[in-house]
Amino acid sequence: MTRLSVNINKIATLRNARGGNNPHVVQVAKDCEHFGAEGITVHPRPDERHIRYQDVVDLKDVVTTEFNIEGYPDERFFELIALAKPAQATLVPDGPDVLTSNAGWNTVAHFDYLKEITSRLKALGTRVSIFVDPDTQMVEHAAKLGADRVELYTEPYAAQYHQNREAAVAPYIKAAEAAKAHGIGLNAGHDLDLHNLAYLRQNIPWLDEVSIGHALICDALYYGLENTIQMYRRQLELI
Template sequence: MTRLSVNINKIATLRNARGGNNPDLVQVALDCERFGAQGITVHPRPDERHIRYQDVLDLKEVVTTEFNIEGNPDDRFIELVKRVKPHQVTLVPDAPDAITSNAGWDTVRYADLLRHLIAIFKEDNIRVSIFVDADERMVEGAKAVGTDRIELYTEPYAAHYAENQEVAIAPFVKAAQRANELGLGLNAGHDLSLENLRYFDEHIPGLLEVSIGHALICDALYYGLENTIQMYRRCLSSELGFS
């Protein structure tokens, strides 16, 4: 069964819009776990426009499911991750001013850098995942640098899902199959939603985890957070309903 990690960045965005501590990010993380989330994901950025570095330290003390910290591995990020020692770090090549992540690593061009970064995190027994496009060459490059997992960047799939599901999923199936052949763990994330998640999960072999934030929090405005998390869980497992 594919695990659901809830990205709580948008909760921090809402809190930061007014200052203070409403909503309480730590309490929301605890509630997500109580409602069925199997992991918590955060993506701190240098300007701290949503998740703050102190948030990550606070969450370290209370998260009991898998804790995943993702981001661009600059010096401050590296220091934070090594201090917190989460279950997983996901390396994302987003620029400091990026609104959101918009591409995966070129694992061939940046092989030396990635190999160096992975070694740093492995010193603390932190599982490493690399954000990559659905490109078999990039998957092979990820294997070569020694990562434990890859996270497929799924925005292109989501963007074309309504037009043609089979065409949209095809490169992701190939990338996943290659990852399986190479013994890489497989995660996925970005723009996955109630509309497209079930189809993705059913067609991607060996999918271990999805990280979902924006769509899930938007849905929670209508359905409530507990119900929404259960709805996403059902998309990932027929055992929870939805035949």
């Protein structure tokens, strides 16, 4: 079974645009779970342009499924993980000036650094996932440094999907097979939507989790949040 983790960053973006607390981030997280989400993902950034650090604190005792905190592993990230004790910490190599995640870690070049970071996070009791490009070497070294999972960066897949979906998914299948061969779990995320999600799942049926935010929240404007979450769940059930 592939779990759907809903990234609620865009809910926080909407709230922050007006001030106040509408929409209410914590309530939306609870509603997402009630509507069928199997996890909640947040990515607090240093400028707090969407999810704020206080949101993580407020969510830590509310999320009843799997809480996934993404981010660049600076000291404040470690403090949040130690405080919130999420089910999963996902390491993303984007600095504070990056608008959105746009590349995976080079687990070869940053092997020693990531090995130390991973060890520190696992000592806090959280599962560690490393955001990587669909490259078998990156997956192999993520496994060697001690990561529990990798999250495949799927924007290139989404960008090519409508032109040649077989070519688009091919490197992801190879990367997924490498993850299986090295005994680590497999997540995926970035630009997955109602058009391309089922095909990815069909080709990688052992996919553990997808994290989806932007497209899901956009779809919810038309279909409603409850219906949209169920629509995404159904895409993950198609084999």
